[in-house]
Amino acid sequence: MDSCVLMNFTRAALERLIEIKTRIAAVDARLSAVEAESEEISGDQARLRKNIKALTATAEAKQLITRYVAKADEQESRLEQLTKDRKAASEERARLQSELDTAIRNLDINCNLTE
DSSP states (O other): OOOOOHHHHHHHHHHHHHHHHHEEEEEEEEHHHHHHHHHHHHHHHHHHHHHHOOOOSSSHHHHHHHHHHHHHHHHHHHHHHHHHHHHHHEEEEEHHHHHHHHHHHOOOOOOOOOO
């Protein structure tokens, strides 16, 4: 019967790989959330531009345009922050992936085979 006994250091190495993969998954989730929010803002801004274009030059329209422009300005600021967040998360993911790749390359599994 073949058996493979995982040494404590091998178990620790495998647990480290799992921990890195878990951190990569968390970064991927963060990237997905940033992308979803960016897409939502982009859609809302398209709607705001369409509404602004459709408005006439009445006093009420000017108030709405002012409101829409203020909202668009807030969204632009948020998009700038999301771009920074996306860049930071992408860099973190690349670092973690490199760390994982190195850990896998350096993994030495010692098995004791007995019959």
